[in-house]
Amino acid sequence: MRITILALILISNIGFSQNNLTELKFDTKYFNAVDKWVAFPKKDTDSTYAYGYIYLDNQAGFTFNYETKFQIKEQELINFKRDSTIGFMKYRLEPNTNLVSVLTENQISALNLPKEPEWLSSYKKRSDQVDYLKQKGYHYNHVGACELALKPLLKAYEIDPHFDGLEFELAYAYNHLGKFENAIPILEKAIQNNPKNFYFYKELGYAYLGSNKIDEAEITYRKGIKMSDNDFEKSEMSVNMAQAYFKLKNKEMFDEWANMTRKYSTGDKRYLQYIDHFEQNWDKK
Known part of the structure; x- marks a missing residue:
């Protein structure tokens, strides 16, 4: 009986190996x-x-x-x-x-x-260097594989946290994954180090909104809008705040940010459809 069972196991393994090969x-x-x-x-x-x-x-x-x-x-x-x-x-x-x-x-x-x-x-000669690790994270972020971006980005962050572009990529990955509380301290430190980088404010405002910190998000977005010279980026921040106040059913603040979205939707008007949607569905739960 044992010999028969052993033979069956061997035949089964051989069959599996052949199937696995092709x-x-x-x-x-x-x-x-x-x-x-x-x-x-x-x-x-x-x-x-x-x-x-x-x-x-x-x-x-x-x-x-x-x-x-x-x-x-x-x-x-x-x-x-x-x-x-x-x-x-x-x-x-x-x-x-x-x-x-x-x-x-x-x-x-x-x-x-x-x-x-x-x-x-x-x-791979430079695979442990900060610039290589940051760029690796960037490529993963670029295709939406933000979970895979974290490992190289965090490794680079331990070496040189203020390396050009690194803080943004790391915060972007966390925000994309919904890990807003991880993104916030990175961006706050980034702004302390470089308060003139508009993209830090944009990403931090988004992280604050994701953490339901509406007041902090509004203050941050206002700074970002004031700093930016790009109307499309301004319209994106504005519509994010409009959406937050739509959820809160705060009509006064919604109208303010809806008007700002319209104001900055000059060339690219893609966010105006969201404002229209919010207004048409204001009284719906």
């Missing part, structure tokens, strides 16, 4: 596959999958380094020989990039790939 799961966003070998989905008319390595170029952003193609045939990965005359083919990845399949260790081995490409080291 199984592709296209369920990963490219920014969750940084420093990994991946395959892209094929068209219905194709028989091969393009594969390569995703890495983060500190200046250009998320990048796919195309290796070559493989084919799945009779439970095996058939690797196509790479054209050595072409050189590296790199593609900058955009928000609409297809979901990828991260290759397993078995698949990487079957394709005779190293754990990571030799050329990757040149992109």
Whole structure:
């Protein structure tokens, strides 16, 4: 009985290993596959999958380094020989990039790939420096992956908290994640260090609103509006305050900020639709 059971287990494991070798799961966003070998989905008319390595170029952003193609045939990965005359083919990845399949260790081995490409080291020589970490966080923020942005940004913040652009990126990540109480002290310290940076006021006002600190938000936004020379940014801060007073059903203060939104909606009028919506739904719960 024990021999039979053991045999069944071995057969089951072998079957799982074979399936694992040829199984592709296209369920990963490219920014969750940084420093990994991946395959892209094929068209219905194709028989091969393009594969390569995703890495983060500190200046250009998320990048796919195309290796070559493989084919799945009779439970095996058939690797196509790479054209050595072409050189590296790199593609900058955009928000609409297809979901990828991260290759397993078995698949990487079957394709005779190293754990990571030799050329990757040149992109990581400065990976512990503040400017590199800040820029890494920026790229993650830029695609909405703010949770992933926190690690490099916090590491950089421990080294040099007032590094140019770092405080904004860190506060932006916290605000995007709804962690307003984490963003507030960072921005307050940032303003103490550099009181002329308009974007600190804009982001701090947003964090105050998120924390339901309406008075602090209004004071901060007024300072930001006074400081800014950009009407669109002013209209954005104004509509945020208008929305806060809409929720509080404070008509007098709502009207003031609604009028300011209209005043600053010169070229870009996208926020006027929100003011119209608030006014049309004022008496509704």
